[in-house]
Amino acid sequence: MRHFQSLACACVLALAAAAAPIASVAAGAPVAQAQPTVVVHKSPNCGCCNGWVEHMRGNGFVVEVRDHADGELSAIKARLGVPAQGQSCHTAEVAGYVVEGHVPAADVKRLLDEAPPVRGLVLPGMPAGSPGMEMPDGRVQPYTVWQLDRDGRVSAFAQHGH
Numbered sequence: 001m002r003h004f005q006s007l008a009c010a011c012v013l014a015l016a017a018a019a020a021p022i023a024s025v026a027a028g029a030p031v032a033q034a035q036p037t038v039v040v041h042k043s044p045n046c047g048c049c050n051g052w053v054e055h056m057r058g059n060g061f062v063v064e065v066r067d068h069a070d071g072e073l074s075a076i077k078a079r080l081g082v083p084a085q086g087q088s089c090h091t092a093e094v095a096g097y098v099v100e101g102h103v104p105a106a107d108v109k110r111l112l113d114e115a116p117p118v119r120g121l122v123l124p125g126m127p128a129g130s131p132g133m134e135m136p137d138g139r140v141q142p143y144t145v146w147q148l149d150r151d152g153r154v155s156a157f158a159q160h161g162h
């Protein structure tokens, strides 16, 4: 049995407060601020994947990292329905959604808040300046995070660096 530390940090609480407040249900008000665990599938040699893991942890997510051989990674992407042209270096699972690539934590939080009936989010490739792909000069190559519908269609979810 593994246990994960879940330390609520001030930044998470602040962000949660800034987002549309979820009606405090009944008495007891349990762990409303807690983010679900993000399971990240990656190659053991992937440096930028670790950068994204740190980005997610820095934004209050509990992250569980699972290293796989390349062939296994492809199988995981296929199982989760990530289209070939949408693939990136790592694949994450959170609250039943797939999150492919260097998707900003803010987009993942919005996904979890809005909880649309979709498969998840994909950020194809590895755009310069996306989380985990920071450039020394701070440059951000404009990129779009796509929402992946259950039927495999994509539509723009968020734009960055524009």
Ligand SMILES: [Cu+2]
Pocket: 048, 049, 089, 090, 102, 126, 132
């Ligand atoms: Cu990467």
